[in-house]
Amino acid sequence: MKKVKMMNLSEKEKDQALNEVRILASIDNVNIIAYKEAFFEDQTSTLCVVMELADGGDLYNKIVSYKKRSKYMPEKEVWKYFIQIIRGIQTLHEMKIVHRDIKCANLFLTKDGTLKLGDLNVSKV
Numbered sequence: 659m660k661k662v663k664m665m666n667l668s669e670k671e672k673d674q675a676l677n678e679v680r681i682l683a684s685i686d687n688v689n690i691i692a693y694k695e696a697f698f699e700d701q702t703s704t705l706c707v708v709m710e711l712a713d714g715g716d717l718y719n720k721i722v723s724y725k726k727r728s729k730y731m732p733e734k735e736v737w738k739y740f741i742q743i744i745r746g747i748q749t750l751h752e753m754k755i756v757h758r759d760i761k762c763a764n765l766f767l768t769k770d771g772t773l774k775l776g777d778l779n780v781s782k783v
Contacts, residue, residue, distance in 0.1 A: 714767030
C-alpha cells in the first residue's frame with residue numbers, strides 16, 4: 659500500500675497523486691503494477707492506494723545485491739527484464755500514457771520473476 663500525506667503537498671503534487679490512482683485503475687497488464695483500491699484516511703489526511711504485492715522487491719535492489727557479491731546479472735535475466743519493461747511501456751503508450759519516471763527503483767519484481775512498472779504519479783495522458 660502506498661500512503662500519500664496530502665496536507666503538506668502543493669496542488670500540483672495532490673493532482674499527481676490522484677492522477678496516479680486514475681491511471682492505475684484504467685490499466686490491466688501483467689507488466690504494470692495492478693491497482694486494487696484507494697481510500698482517504700481523514701484523521702491523517704492520507705490517500706491510501708492499495709496495489710498488488712511485488713514480493714520480489716525492485717530492480718534497483720536486485721542490481722545492488724549482484725554488485726555487493728561482485729557478480730553480474732546473467733544476460734538471459736537482463737533480456738527477460740528488458741522485454742517485460744518494453745511490454746509494460748508498450749501498453750502505456752497504446753493507451754496514450756507516458757510514464758516519465760522510469761528507473762530501476764520503479765521497476766518492481768515478483769518472486770516468480772515478473773517485472774512490473776510502478777510509481778505512475780508523474781505520468782501524463
